[in-house]
Amino acid sequence: MRLALAVLLGLIVAPACAVLPAPVLQALRAADIPATSISVMVQSVDGGPARISHRAKVPMNPASVMKLVTTYAALDSLGPAYSWRTDALMTGRLADGVLDGDLVLRGGGDPALSIEQFWLLLRDLRARGVRDIRGDVITDRSAFAPTRHDPGAFDNEPLAAYNVGPDALLLAHNALRVRLLPQAGGAPALWAEPPLDGVQIDNRVQLVDGECGDWKDSLTAKVLPAPDRSTLTLQITGRFARPCGERIWNIAPLPADEFFARALRAMWAELGGRITGRVRDGATPPNALPLAGIDSPPLAQVIRDINKYSNNVMARQLFLTLGNGAGTPADTATADAAVRAWATRRGLALPSLMLDNGSGLSRSERLSAADMAALLRHAWASSVMPEFMSSMPVLSVDGTLRRRLRNSPASGQAHLKTGSLSDTRSIAGYVLDRNGQRVLMVAWLNHPNAGRAQPVLEALLEWVWAGNRQSFPVTE
Incomplete structure (x- = not known):
């Protein structure tokens, strides 16, 4: 047996x-x-x-x-x-700080174009005498073929930074870096980088006691545009536990072209410059002259x-x-x-x-x-x-x-x-x-x-x- x-x-x-x-x-x-x-x-x-x-x-x-x-x-x-290059070119005439023409920003598909690197490129342009741009800023994304990307299609999380699509002129992974810091009172301090022209943050986050846990799951963000979309309000709601300390929440609230344009305008203004025209997509004109450029870190x-x-x-x-x-x-x-x-x-x-x-x-x-x-x-x-x-x-x-x-x-x-x-x-x-x-x-x-x-x-x-x-x- x-x-x-x-x-x-x-x-x-x-x-x-x-x-x-x-x-x-x-x-x-x-x-x-x-x-x-x-x-x-x-x-x-x-x-x-x-x-x-x-x-x-x-x-x-x-x-x-x-x-x-x-x-x-x-x-x-x-x-x-191997490295990627982001170029700045110009059309027209540059004199006394005024570019009487268009500025062209041509992307090479850099996966690592950070806010810090982009600031260095803009600072280089200022050092070369560009202050006021009387024409448009043309953003050349032609290194990658145009594609329709739905950031919410994969898992219904359209604001998640991991769902961002590729872009030949991708800035900071198209992600807004939101910082949260507990402070005395009913809400944590909250600020974001990069600065975005015409975007204000409506902080409705409640500071609570308890364990930190999966703190991101307790936060939500919503974009509330003005009727003409000239300004936007980013409303952030939810609960944030004091024991979490300072945290960074990366979200992607805007399409890549709008995120880039609003970041460019805000950063250029901080450097003392002005942009009279639009920030728009387009091809690099044949007569464009090179001004500056910046290389990515090596592969x-x-x-x-x-x-x-x-x-x-x-x-x-x-x-x-x-x-x-x-x-x-x-x-x-x-x-x-x-x-x-x-x-x-x-x-x-x-x-x-x-x-x-x-x-x-x-x-x-x-x-x-x-x-x-x-x-x-x-x-x-x-x-x-x-x-x-x-x-x-x-x-x-x-x-x-x-x-x-x-x-x-x-x-x-x-x-x-x-x-x-x-x-x-x-x-x-x-x-x-x-x-x-x-x-x-x-x-x-x-x-x-x-x-x-x-x-x-x-x-x-x-x-x-x-x-x-x-x-x-x-x-x-």
Whole structure:
């Protein structure tokens, strides 16, 4: 009787234990997620037999881990020192501080054009003698093809900074940086950067006691325009707990062209200048003369911001930049073609790859764990490996992983990119195991219970770090 029971239990347990490590299976059961919803690939960076290959060739949604495809393709094809340039040009005549003509601001798709960098460009124009602009300011966005972007289409969060669309003249990620600071009284102090011409803030936030928690979820913002939209009121309401201290809330209340125009007018006025005409989109006139320009940080630095902090709009800017070589304004089709052409040149087969915007903020992007592992192996052997690897968050140290597994012996021993959507959790990158061996690991999990899956990926990560060399049968 006991022998029969043992055989029966063996038949039940053996198949489960044969596909994934026991701690991972246990975490999956606790999250009520079947093993058929996860895809895993674990292997030495030098290749050889996989330690785990579970459904590794199944195309799945990798969420923000797709940024590793975009950033490695860019780093390898454009080079670590690549930079974007934003140019200022003029038409007409400049004399005695007066530009009797148009000022042209031509964007190159810079993902990192900050308020500080833009201020330096405007300050440079003032130093070159420009004060009063009698004509228009022409904003040239032609590096990227025009596209209709609905910021609320993905998850009905149109003001969320992560939903900002790409723009060839993107300023400060098109995000207003709202600061909140508790003070005596019924409302926190509240101010915003950059200054926006004709925009005032109506602070209706209540200061409350209690835990800080997910403080952003307690705030809402609404744009209330005047009938002719000459002025706007940004009404901010909600509750803010005193223990939160000073916080920054990034929101995107305006379309990119309006945000840029209002920021330009306000910043130019602060520098003592005046703009008589309109701020309008247009092409750079053939007779425009160069005045000044500013370069972005190098690509190696830009991809650190993209990967460590999972910046979606920067990734989308970079993705479109890859499509600029076609000689026409870049769009997602030319960018997709550029990534595939690069992979072909490098002998990197990615048969499962389905790209949408290159950021992972997508319902349609797909990649298999095996193909991501192939990309990671290729990157490990490339000349840009140091820049690529250092762009990823370090476990328990920085970026999106700074709070993960802080008390684990694996802390500080892995460079990994994570991703999350409502039905997706993912992780991929490099782990230095306890034996001093570098291992690549990839795991996608697509399931309605993905929000409960963090222990699953953490169990896998700790299993990899422990240097386990048990090989599991390949499961497709």
